[in-house]
């Protein structure tokens with residue numbers, strides 16, 4: 001079967017930065033460690049006055065097309081994943097195509113455009129749609145442009161305020177990709193949940209503590225479902241495991257759950273038995289509650305073993321680097337976790353080509369999806385072409401009162417005037433909706 005997957009990827013971060021230790025924690029009267037260690041976050045990105053989900057998405061896509069020498073003719077579909085859309089009719093992909101048509105000779109009249117919504121997992125769903133379209137043989141030799149773009153903002157003083165972020169990821173999906181090939185096996189965990197939702201409202205209503213439990217429950221189901229088609233996973237099967245990362249602390253909780261599951265009935269569980277016993281079995285407990293508690297106790301012990309710590313340092317920690325500096329990008333989040341992992345491999349000379357990653361996506365509401373990816377020989381060149389570090393370092397560091405102005409502007413749907421903090425540099429800028437997204 002033809003290899004299909006991500007050929008290239010580019011990101012665009014919002015140009016403003018809120019430092020959680022220096023700026024956010026003192027205002028909240030909190031120890032900075034709550035954010036830097038507890039949540040694992042150093043800073044969040046925010047859009048400047050001339051940025052929004054369209055400009056960030058279009059700028060990421062333009063960087064990608066420019067670098068890969070792509071013309072509109074090469075792209076047969078444009079799928080945008082977002083949970084920050086402003087138009088209930090016209091998909092954001094049409095606005096992004098409109099921007100790109102200003103700088104290319106051709107147009108996207110031939111391209112099928114759409115918008116995907118299922119909270120953060122929509123980015124991966126769009127990727128899956130693109131892969132399926134190519135596998136079905138309907139692409140006529142063209143690739144798909146997938147853009148995941150969001151402004152992830154919470155109401156002021158909501159517990160989620162520390163986990164905000166803004167940015168876009170653009171991916172080009174093709175046959176014989178340079179970056180990663182996607183497995184056709186997928187596992188799902190999906191249920192109607194109401195812990196995080198935005199029914200006709202700007203900021204989410206969130207039950208933060210419950211959202212953590214829902215994330216873990218759906219992720220466990222997805223892993224079991226994935227194994228039902230791919231066979232049992234072993235921790236050594238995967239070089240990296242990028243998770244949806246609302247904040248790195250969430251991934252710490254999900255990782256131990258995944259590891260416990262993968263070591264069941266393996267030599268690792270047997271080797272650890274002297275230290276922490278073997279895993280509790282349901283048949284040994286009178287109630288589901290007692291069994292769940294025993295599992296939690298086992299995972300607490302497991303987290304402190306050297307075997308787990310080493311696996312976590314090698315397989316999970318490298319996926320968290322970018323996200324710890326930019327915050328939650330919702331639909332783009334798991335894709336920057338993948339980028340972090342690939343970048344880590346290049347920086348540390350990890351021989352990654354041909355190796356596998358397990359990619360664990362999640363969206364509130366709620367659904368988890370797990371699939372595997374095989375890294376392609378061209379990955380190093382792709383990673384070296386990314387300028388994500390320069391983008392992160394170039395952000396304007398907001399003071400508290402500046403942050404309040406930026407947040408207010410989003411709260412009032414851009415009717416609040418805001419002077420830009422940075423200057424656009426050969427990029428699309430927000431200047432009203434529709435064809436007025438000028439490139440300056």
Ligand code: HMG
Nearest residue numbers: 031033034037038119120159160208209211215246363364
């Ligand atoms: P909180 O209640 O303010 O924080 O909000 P906390 O008191 O639970 O503290 C967080 C962690 O820091 C805890 O560690 C503390 O112990 C630790 P944990 O128990 O989790 O291991 N801590 C410290 N550590 C070191 N030094 C200190 C210190 N103080 C405390 N001094 C919460 C946390 C996640 C609830 C909040 O940020 C929130 O509501 N976030 C938004 C919701 C969210 O991100 N949920 C995650 C799962 S749902 C999801 O991922 C989907 C999503 O992306 C949306 C979508 O799909 O569209 C959100």
